[in-house]
Amino acid sequence: EPEVTQTPSHQVTQMGQEVILHCVPISNHLYFYWYRQILGQKVEFLVSFYNNEISEKSEIFDDQFSVERPDGSNFTLKIRSTKLEDSAMYFCASSGNILAGGPRDTQYFGPGTRLTVL
Amino acid sequence: DAKTTQPNSMESNEEEPVHLPCNHSTISGTDYIHWYRQLPSQGPEYVIHGLTSNVNNRMASLAIAEDRKSSTLILHRATLRDAAVYYCILRDTGGGADGLTFGKGTHLIIQP
Numbered sequence: 001e002p003e004v005t006q007t008p009s010h011q012v013t014q015m016g017q018e019v020i021l022h023c024v025p026i027s028n029h030l031y032f033y034w035y036r037q038i039l040g041q042k043v044e045f046l047v048s049f050y051n052n053e054i055s056e057k058s059e060i061f062d063d064q065f066s067v068e069r070p071d072g073s074n075f076t077l078k079i080r081s082t083k084l085e086d087s088a089m090y091f092c093a094s095s096g097n098i099l100a101g102g103p104r105d106t107q108y109f110g111p112g113t114r115l116t117v118l
Numbered sequence: 119d120a121k122t123t124q125p126n127s128m129e130s131n132e133e134e135p136v137h138l139p140c141n142h143s144t145i146s147g148t149d150y151i152h153w154y155r156q157l158p159s160q161g162p163e164y165v166i167h168g169l170t171s172n173v174n175n176r177m178a179s180l181a182i183a184e185d186r187k188s189s190t191l192i193l194h195r196a197t198l199r200d201a202a203v204y205y206c207i208l209r210d211t212g213g214g215a216d217g218l219t220f221g222k223g224t225h226l227i228i229q230p
Contacts, residue, residue: 004161033217043162043205047219056216071127099166106152107218 002026004110006092012116013082021077021113030096033107034067036060036088043091044061049075050096065112082117089114119205122206127225130196138191138224140206145186149208153180153191157202162220165191165204201228 005024013019025032034046047057049067066078073114075094079086123141130136153165166173166180168189173180179192183198193200205223 035217038144042222043156043220045219046215058217093161106164106167107162109163112161 002028002108004092004108006090006110006113007109008113010114010116012118016081016086019082019115020078021069021079021090021092023077023110024053024073025075025092025094026074026108027045029108031055031094031096031105032067032069033093033095034077035109037091037092037112038085038088045074074078079115082084082115084117087115089118122221124206124221124224125127126212126222127227129229131229132198133195136193136196136200136226138193138204138206138226139188140190140204141188142189142208142226145208146210150209150211151180151182151189152207152209152218153178153187154205154207154220155202156205156223157199162205162218167209196226196228198228198230200226202226 007022011019014027030050034048035043036046037043045058047061047067048055052069064080068076076084089112091112092110095105095107121144152167154162154188155165156162166175166178168180168182170182172182178206181190181192203223203225205220207218
């Protein structure tokens, strides 16, 4: 069964450094998402991406964050200058089967990248 | 998306049915009821969704009240692997690829 993959599984970085989190969505999906979950807290929506542009973003997704789909298969989240409070699990998700689906379809989540900012 | 209310936690025994309630009194006519779950140390996972009629799939059943102001996720025979946080989420059928709004969900504990 197709699945969303994320790398690395764990990223440790120093405060102020740039990090890029990588995701490979399900191959025939059209809509891509990033979420985060701070330890012990709710899963929070960050951003959605469709047709090579941001579709929706939350208040959390400020100028420090950016997303890109560089090559038609990968979907990345960049944090330009990490802060201690960026430490969290980051989940990528995809939805919208190219044959029949839409943006409101089931979202399939990856296993997450644990980001630790020191 | 409209708000949902779920109990913080529930406990059940292995191999018994589990009924997870969700209240959504402000649901609109175009809101679908979605259930996701998050197993320990994993990403959220889709379980089931419905609009008006009860729904069944290989994972669970979804019973929707006639007035749609509440719903119940039913696990017919819980196993230890069903221990997870279960989220009830309303999703409007309108356009746009906005994200899911997760609440705190119900932490389901399964006793062997």
